[in-house]
Amino acid sequence: MTASLAAAWRAARPQVAGLHLDSAACSRQSIAAQEAAARHARHEAEVGGYVAAEAATPALDAGRAAVAALAGMPDAEVVFTTGSQHALELLLSSWPSGERTLACLPGEYGPNLARMAAHGFTHRTLPTDSRGRVAVDEAAAALKADPPDLVHLTPVASHRGLVQPLAEIATLCAELGLPLVVDAAQALGQVDCAAGGFDAIYASSRKWLAGPRGVGVLAVRPSLVQRLQPRLPPPEWAGSLSVAERLELGEANIAARVGFSVAVGEYIAAGPAAIRAQLAELGRRSRTVLADVPGWRVVEPVDEPSAITTLAPTDGADPRKVRDWLIAERRIVTTSAGIERAPLELTGPVLRISPHVDTTAEDLTVFAAALADATDAV
Incomplete structure (x- = not known):
């Protein structure tokens, strides 16, 4: 991961109030x-x-x-x-x-x-x-x-x-x-x-x-x-x-x-190519870190060239309640996607994270722990 690109992206924006993992919904403006x-x-x-x-x-x-x-x-x-x-x-x-x-x-x-x-x-x-x-x-x-x-x-x-x-x-x-x-x-x-x-x-x-x-x-x-x-x-x-x-x-x-x-x-x-490469690397890291969180299944292949990681509940967790808990208790922003997003294909709601290039490996580790806590709590 290119540290200079991440640092420049972060420095160009207001300091985030928590952890923003929701760029596929709405990124942080500069x-x-x-x-x-x-x-x-x-x-x-x-x-x-x-x-x-x-x-x-x-x-x-x-x-x-x-x-x-x-x-x-x-x-x-x-x-x-x-x-x-x-x-x-x-x-x-x-x-x-x-x-x-x-x-x-x-x-x-x-x-x-x-x-x-x-x-x-x-x-x-x-x-x-x-x-x-x-x-x-x-x-x-x-x-x-x-x-x-x-x-x-x-x-x-x-x-x-x-x-x-x-x-x-x-x-x-x-x-x-x-x-x-x-x-x-x-x-x-x-x-x-x-x-x-x-x-x-x-x-x-x-x-x-x-x-x-x-x-x-x-x-x-x-x-x-x-x-x-x-x-x-x-x-x-x-x-x-x-x-x-x-x-x-x-x-x-x-x-x-x-x-x-x-x-x-x-x-x-x-640099669009550099940004795309960093986003793909973040996706790979996210899926690797989240692969072992109990109660969730990572949907995408680990090397999919996308920053989006989708988590499908395996033990009945409610993605909407988990999302709300993460915001209220840890100030972590994610997306809960209901079946209306893809009514011809999606059979149940999922949780989605979408980090941008300023997200760190530590951020992903923090999220994995918070997701485990949220799953237990709700």
Whole structure:
């Protein structure tokens, strides 16, 4: 583990009040990102919100460009949203008219499934192996035999730290001429998403990129942008607005977008490859340390290149009660994931930890002991 990267990440942030092992839910923002957002808010008070927004254009454009680079889509139109769910809503509500069949994984995020259904998409699941990773050869055969109108892939799910073969699926979809949309809420910043070959990708600010809450991004290739049909404003009212501008139109927290742009810039300056490598190492260490905690089973393979470690109870422990006890008694923040996270696959609630690069080996040992105590206590 790179001590200098961990130290720099830690020094850039306020001192944590306890132990934060919840970056897959919401990472800790840097002081610079917070101050950038605060400066913009002050500027709004000084010159007016719309004038301040115009002045922030270079910072926002830099944020868009950084997201496009991380996604391997330098020519993409990048639209700010309020989060991943808003991004998916914008995309599906603007999808070209016609048939609406969709292929996704059995572990698809529950709220995504709900939005797909709300917009008339009928889903079918891609074949996977025993762990839940997509079986590429079988998927290729299925997609070729009965092509859907859209393939939706979540490279890292909300309920498990398994990493899907994004590059292989992107290549496959490109070969078959199938649109591929990527939900990178848990992936962008944690695993390499610069595979290219997909038509759209969306993500949140607050997770591995450590930006503010209430911000997300949607990046769409020009070939798909021109086919989208935004509902608002209607074309006859849109005037000279581009499709991307129509998607982004509306009231927004520009200060938060500025903070996110700073955060993604910091991430790139720190070195995406180094961050990803350190996160993968933290995942390996976490699974090793937690393998022997009584009453829990580590879900991911020990060497899975992800920082997320999922713990399934084996003796009836309630992940929600354990999470609450850890916060109340030890000031340790984790996530309890219910079956609504993956209703087609998850059979019971699980506990999830997701350390960022500033987490130490000692922190993981402290958590393992606290988890044992929590399990006994609740």
